[in-house]
Amino acid sequence: MKLRVVVLGAGFGGLELSTILSESMGETLDLTLIDKSDSFAFGFSKLDVMFGRKPVEAVRLHYKNILKPGVDFRQETITSIDPKSRRVTTGHGTYEADILVIALGADYDISATPGLAEGGNEFYSFAGVEQLSKLIPAFSKGHAIVGVTSTPFKCPPAPSEAALLLHDHLIKRGVRGDCEISLVIPFGIPIPPSPDTSKALLKAFSERGIKFIPNRRVSSLDPKRHVVILDNDDEMPYELFLGIPKHRVPDVVAASGMTYQGWIPVNPDDLTTEFPGVYAVGDVTSVGTPKAGIFAEGAARTVAAAIIANAQGGEHPEPYKGIGSCYIEFGAERVGRVDVVFLAGPPTGYYFEPSDELVREKQHFGSSRRARWFGL
Ligand SMILES: Cc1cc2nc3c(=O)[nH]c(=O)nc-3n(C[C@H](O)[C@H](O)[C@H](O)COP(=O)(O)OP(=O)(O)OC[C@H]3O[C@@H](n4cnc5c(N)ncnc54)[C@H](O)[C@@H]3O)c2cc1C
Numbered sequence: 001m002k003l004r005v006v007v008l009g010a011g012f013g014g015l016e017l018s019t020i021l022s023e024s025m026g027e028t029l030d031l032t033l034i035d036k037s038d039s040f041a042f043g044f045s046k047l048d049v050m051f052g053r054k055p056v057e058a059v060r061l062h063y064k065n066i067l068k069p070g071v072d073f074r075q076e077t078i079t080s081i082d083p084k085s086r087r088v089t090t091g092h093g094t095y096e097a098d099i100l101v102i103a104l105g106a107d108y109d110i111s112a113t114p115g116l117a118e119g120g121n122e123f124y125s126f127a128g129v130e131q132l133s134k135l136i137p138a139f140s141k142g143h144a145i146v147g148v149t150s151t152p153f154k155c156p157p158a159p160s161e162a163a164l165l166l167h168d169h170l171i172k173r174g175v176r177g178d179c180e181i182s183l184v185i186p187f188g189i190p191i192p193p194s195p196d197t198s199k200a201l202l203k204a205f206s207e208r209g210i211k212f213i214p215n216r217r218v219s220s221l222d223p224k225r226h227v228v229i230l231d232n233d234d235e236m237p238y239e240l241f242l243g244i245p246k247h248r249v250p251d252v253v254a255a256s257g258m259t260y261q262g263w264i265p266v267n268p269d270d271l272t273t274e275f276p277g278v279y280a281v282g283d284v285t286s287v288g289t290p291k292a293g294i295f296a297e298g299a300a301r302t303v304a305a306a307i308i309a310n311a312q313g314g315e316h317p318e319p320y321k322g323i324g325s326c327y328i329e330f331g332a333e334r335v336g337r338v339d340v341v342f343l344a345g346p347p348t349g350y351y352f353e354p355s356d357e358l359v360r361e362k363q364h365f366g367s368s369r370r371a372r373w374f375g376l
Helices: 012-028 045-050 126-138 158-172 195-208 251-255 293-312 356-374
Strands: 003-008 029-035 071-075 078-082 087-090 094-096 099-102 107-109 142-148 179-184 210-213 218-222 227-230 235-237 240-244 246-248 278-280 323-331 334-341 348-352
Touching: 003 012, 003 094, 003 293, 012 029, 012 071, 012 099, 012 293, 012 356, 045 126, 045 158, 078 251, 099 293, 126 240, 142 158, 142 218, 142 235, 158 179, 158 195, 158 210, 158 240, 158 323, 195 210, 195 323, 195 334, 195 348, 218 240, 293 323, 323 356, 334 356
Parallel strands: 003 029, 003 099, 029 071, 099 278, 142 179, 142 240, 179 210
Antiparallel strands: 078 087, 087 094, 107 246, 218 227, 227 235, 323 334, 334 348
16 A cells, blocks of 8 residues: 655745655555645745746746656645645546644734735745836835835745845846835844854944844835834835745635644644644744745755655654754845854854855755755
8 A cells, every 4th residue: 555645835835744654665655745836935935036037937847857866746726725624626536545734824914904915015926026026126215215114924034135235136127326225023033043143244234234123023014205114113215125924824825724823833842733644834833933935945855855764664863953054145246145044942043154155056956956855
C-alpha cells in the first residue's frame, strides 16, 4: 500500500516537503501537491519586479516542470478542508489522505487598513509590485513612506530593504535630493533578534538620509488629504506609500476551524496539529518563527523526516528549532546576512556584513532551490 500524502500549497513549505518525500520514498509514495497557481516565485523577487530589475514572467517557476517520482501536482483551488477526516475538496474533486500537510501561506487583507486600496500601494503581492513598477519611475519629488500596517508580516527585513532600494533608485535617476524617504515599523529596531544587524541597517539609513520611525504602525491613509495616520494618531504627509498589508490565513483555512487567534497552532517540536495525521508548516501557522520561506522550508524538513521515520521505521527527527538565514539587500548590489534561531531559547541573531561572497550565496540560494524543486 502506498502512503497517501496530500500537501496543500506549493510554496516554500510544500515544495521542500514534496521534494524530500519523493527523494526518500519514490514510488512507495502517493503524494498529491495542490496549488491554485500555475507557478511559484521567491518572495524577494517582488523587490526585483517593483524596481524594474526583472519582469514578472522572468521570476515565475512553472509547476508543470515538477516531475518527481510519487508526486502528482494539481493546479486546483482548495475550497474546503476537513481536518478530522483528512478530506480536502477542490474545484475539481475530493482528496482523502493518510497524512495531510497544510502549507497554504498567508493572504493579505488590504481592506483592514482604511485608505490603503484607494490612496496607497502594497509591495507584498505581484499585483501590487507590478502597479508600483509603473508608479515609482514617475515619483520624482516629495515624501515616500514605506510602512507596516500590522503584525505579523512576512520577511521582517523586507521593509528596510525596500527603503534602501528606493534610495538607490532615486539616486540613479538624479532625483533623490527632491525626495524624502521614511520607514515606519512596529519594532524598536529593524531586526529585533539581532542588534548587530539592526545597528548596520540604522547606520545605512542615517548615511542615506532615510528617516526611521520605530515602534509605530500605519493605521490608515487619508487619500484626500494625502496623509498617512499612525497608531498614535500622528499624521505624515505623503506622495508615495509603499505598504505592508495586514496578513491573514487564506479563507479556506479560516473556514476549516483549525485556527486559533488567526493562525493554525502547532506543536513547535514536530509541527503536528491537534488533528491526528495533520501537520501545518510555514506562514499559515503560529509556530513562533517569523513568516519567511526559510522557516517554512525548515519546518517542512522536520515534517518530512517524521513521515519517513514513521513509514520506514527510522529515527525520529530532533525537535524543530526554528533556525534560518535571511539575506538582506543593502542597495548598491550589496547583500548581508543574518542567521537566526527562534525556538531554542530566547531568539538570537548573528550578523554577517555585506560581501561579494554573500551576493553569490544569495544567487545560489535561489538557483539551488530552482534546480531541486523544478529540475531547472
Ligand atoms: C517582498 C518579500 C520579500 C521576501 N523575502 C524573503 C527572503 O528573502 N527570504 C525568505 O525566506 N522569505 C522571504 N519572503 C517571505 C516568503 O516569501 C514567505 O514567507 C514564504 O513564501 C512562505 O512559505 P509558505 O510555504 O508558508 O507559503 P507560500 O510560499 O506563500 O505558499 C502558499 C501557497 O498556497 C497556495 N494557496 C493559498 N490558498 C490556496 C487555495 N485556496 N487553494 C490552492 N492553493 C492555495 C498559494 O498559491 C501559494 O502558492 C519574502 C516575502 C515578501 C512579500
